[in-house]
Amino acid sequence: MMRVWLxxxxxxxxxxxxxxxxxxxxxxxxxxxxxxAQLQPYTAEQARGREVYIAxxxxxxxxxxxxxxxxxxDVQRGWGNRATVPADYVYDRPHLLGTMRTGPDLINxxxxxxxxxxxxxxxxxxxxxxxxxxxxxYPYLFAVRDSASVGPDARVIAVPGKYAPPPGRVVVATxxxxxxxxxxxxxxRDYPVTAPAGARDSAGRRVAHTMP
Amino acid sequence: MITSxxxxxxxxxxxxxxxxxxxxxxxxxxxxxxxxxxxxxWLLVGTVFxxxxxxxxxxxxxxxxxxxxxxxxxxxxxxxxxxxxxASLAMVGVSLWIIPRLVHTELRYGRLARAGIWLxxxxxxxxxxxxxxxxxxxLEWLEMHRYxxxxxxxxxxxxxxxxxxxxxxxxxxxxxxxxxxxxxAAYLWFPIIFAVGNWPGFTGVESGATNWFxxxxxxxxxxxxxxxxxxxYFIPKxxxxxxxxxxLSLLGFWSLAFFYALNGMHHLVGGPIPxxxxxxxxxxxxxxxxxxxxxxxxxxxxxxxxxxxxxxSPTLRFVVLGAIAYTAVSLQGMLTALREVNRIxxxxxxxxxxxxxxxxAFVTFVMFGSIYYILPRLVQREWPSARLIQWHFWLxxxxxxxxxxxxxxxGVRQGLAMLDPQVSFQRxxxxxxxxxxxxxxxxxxxxxxxxVFVWHYWLMVRGRAPARETLVFHEARPILYEPEPEGALx
Numbered sequence: 001m002m003r004v005w006l007x008x009x010x011x012x013x014x015x016x017x018x019x020x021x022x023x024x025x026x027x028x029x030x031x032x033x034x035x036x037a038q039l040q041p042y043t044a045e046q047a048r049g050r051e052v053y054i055a056x057x058x059x060x061x062x063x064x065x066x067x068x069x070x071x072x073x074d075v076q077r078g079w080g081n082r083a084t085v086p087a088d089y090v091y092d093r094p095h096l097l098g099t100m101r102t103g104p105d106l107i108n109x110x111x112x113x114x115x116x117x118x119x120x121x122x123x124x125x126x127x128x129x130x131x132x133x134x135x136x137x138y139p140y141l142f143a144v145r146d147s148a149s150v151g152p153d154a155r156v157i158a159v160p161g162k163y164a165p166p167p168g169r170v171v172v173a174t175x176x177x178x179x180x181x182x183x184x185x186x187x188x189r190d191y192p193v194t195a196p197a198g199a200r201d202s203a204g205r206r207v208a209h210t211m212p
Numbered sequence: 213m214i215t216s217x218x219x220x221x222x223x224x225x226x227x228x229x230x231x232x233x234x235x236x237x238x239x240x241x242x243x244x245x246x247x248x249x250x251x252x253x254w255l256l257v258g259t260v261f262x263x264x265x266x267x268x269x270x271x272x273x274x275x276x277x278x279x280x281x282x283x284x285x286x287x288x289x290x291x292x293x294x295x296x297x298x299a300s301l302a303m304v305g306v307s308l309w310i311i312p313r314l315v316h317t318e319l320r321y322g323r324l325a326r327a328g329i330w331l332x333x334x335x336x337x338x339x340x341x342x343x344x345x346x347x348x349x350x351l352e353w354l355e356m357h358r359y360x361x362x363x364x365x366x367x368x369x370x371x372x373x374x375x376x377x378x379x380x381x382x383x384x385x386x387x388x389x390x391x392x393x394x395x396x397a398a399y400l401w402f403p404i405i406f407a408v409g410n411w412p413g414f415t416g417v418e419s420g421a422t423n424w425f426x427x428x429x430x431x432x433x434x435x436x437x438x439x440x441x442x443x444x445y446f447i448p449k450x451x452x453x454x455x456x457x458x459x460l461s462l463l464g465f466w467s468l469a470f471f472y473a474l475n476g477m478h479h480l481v482g483g484p485i486p487x488x489x490x491x492x493x494x495x496x497x498x499x500x501x502x503x504x505x506x507x508x509x510x511x512x513x514x515x516x517x518x519x520x521x522x523x524x525s526p527t528l529r530f531v532v533l534g535a536i537a538y539t540a541v542s543l544q545g546m547l548t549a550l551r552e553v554n555r556i557x558x559x560x561x562x563x564x565x566x567x568x569x570x571x572x573a574f575v576t577f578v579m580f581g582s583i584y585y586i587l588p589r590l591v592q593r594e595w596p597s598a599r600l601i602q603w604h605f606w607l608x609x610x611x612x613x614x615x616x617x618x619x620x621x622x623g624v625r626q627g628l629a630m631l632d633p634q635v636s637f638q639r640x641x642x643x644x645x646x647x648x649x650x651x652x653x654x655x656x657x658x659x660x661x662x663x664v665f666v667w668h669y670w671l672m673v674r675g676r677a678p679a680r681e682t683l684v685f686h687e688a689r690p691i692l693y694e695p696e697p698e699g700a701l702x
Contacts, residue, residue: 002388059352073631
């Protein structure tokens with residue numbers, strides 16, 4: 001090759017083509033993904049919990065996607081009742097689909113483990129409830145305070161066994177811990193979305209279906 | 213056309229050739245040393261954070277009291293320090309050194325390039341401190357803050373790119389050697405994909421697709437491109453033998469540019485994005501066979517019959533192993549993209565092993581080899597100790613081998629356990645523990661290797677090493693070199 005402009009234009013063309021195929025065209029196609037009626041936007045607290053989830057890198061060990069039962073056993077494992085579809089993620093910015101399952105998938109964790117007390121205890125130290133867990137403990141999302149100084153509004157976590165605080169002191173959830181638990185409990189994509197491909201609602205918009 | 217003809221008894225032409233190279237090296241000396249120096253600081257940072265993250269996976273109650281010490285932040289700084297700090301800045305150094313040499317002129321706008329490297333470093337410091345403080349954009353490979361950190365990298369990388377482009381336009385050769393294609397294209401590709409990846413407007417699965425469009429191309433069109441450019445330079449250079457086939461390098465370059473860019477969605481196989489996008493990426497991944505074979509034939513056939521040279525050239529050792537790792541990681545990547553393999557290996561430690569074959573055994577090895585070649589020509593001293601290079605080489609080679617084998621094996625076991633609904637999830641965690649512990653042992657070996665390398669580098673740049681007249685591995689019998697022209701450090 002002798003010409004710089006040919007090199008640079010060619011290089012621009014290849015990356016431009018990939019951009020069109022993988023970013024621009026899907027962008028247009030996914031524009032009218034309908035918002036499922038049963039899926040609520042995140043509340044302010046849940047959204048804050050999502051920020052805590054991101055800031056602490058939960059995504060590096062937990063995925064948020066159920067794959068096609070014909071292809072994997074995600075559904076048989078009890079992680080969801082169906083494969084997730086684009087419509088399930090319309091409020092997710094950024095996406096948290098994830099690439100690792102060092103821990104279990106979380107897209108339906110709110111359906112599986114809806115108890116706030118369990119979630120908080122598990123965040124304080126996962127081994128209090130799951131002895132074999134290798135998930136990090138998150139004590140910094142909690143405060144250990146004198147029991148006398150704790151007001152009635154504080155969310156006190158009863159920590160059993162060897163992770164319990166010293167006598168006279170209690171473990172109190174911070175707002176970040178409460179928000180994270182609220183976000184986790186909100187994760188549910190169990191409403192039915194099955195519809196024939198290409199189906200449209202009364203307004204003429206496409207209806208979500210399992211295999212887009 | 214290779215810049216280095218086999219050295220013959222010095223004639224006027226050869227002397228002029230050497231003079232061109234000396235002038236090129238002198239012109240790029242400052243920016244290249246700055247890039248290498250900061251790359252090595254980031255190598256150490258990335259190593260420490262990687263070590264801590266590795267130990268945390270099997271010691272989950274270790275260092276948990278402070279938010280900034282949590283696994284999710286340590287791991288993220290490890291990745292960003294290694295990709296944008298170590299690998300990218302080492303590649304900037306290699307680019308700034310290689311382009312003037314290949315186009316037979318001095319580096320232009322060296323001060324601009326130097327400013328670019330400083331800006332890039334500022335962005336990295338801000339981005340990584342931000343991650344530790346909890347400011348994370350939430351996208352893998354794009355965690356550094358989109359407004360406070362990333363623009364510094366765009367401007368910094370852009371300034372380096374401008375210096376390279378101006379140098380290229382002032383070239384005194386007609387032909388552009390294959391390394392020039394890879395390096396110059398990479399400086400065009402990177403800002404485009406980085407801007408797309410950071411674009412804030414994407415929601416839901418579109419955000420996922422854009423994320424992996426970027427992250428896969430950061431590997432393919434940035435790290436791989438410049439590392440292949442370096443391998444294309446150093447293998448023929450050290451051997452004194454042209455690359456096997458010009459046509460194959462042409463095919464390899466354009467097919468890589470076309471197919472690699474389309475690969476990203478194979479990170480989402482089975483996921484909720486439109487099926488045709490995933491299929492496109494799987495097909496493109498399979499078609500990567502074309503550039504990979506073209507490049508493999510070119511690199512490896514050039515070596516055939518010359519493997520003895522690995523004994524005396526540390527550069528060749530690292531770069532050739534890096535080139536072999538490139539072939540291996542690409543074949544593994546194609547395999548992993550296939551649905552039948554992916555349903556087992558996706559979401560497991562297999563992926564972590566795979567990415568380290570790419571970024572460590574390939575990219576990092578090529579960078580080590582490049583620095584072993586370039587630094588003596590910048591500081592006009594030979595490496596003081598063959599033994600330190602041997603220690604470095606064997607520690608990192610055995611370290612990465614253990615790393616990859618351990619995580620690949622437990623990754624498959626983890627994947628098979630997760631695929632069987634009769635097997636508890638607990639089992640899929642337990643089978644990984646031996647591999648995670650072995651990985652921490654491997655991490656310590658890599659760390660030791662890095663410390664040896666950094667110490668040796670320090671001796672070189674601080675001038676604590678005695679000047680040497682002979683090649684560092686002169687005790688191994690040189691099998692290729694004929695007598696050198698007097699006074700020329702090749």
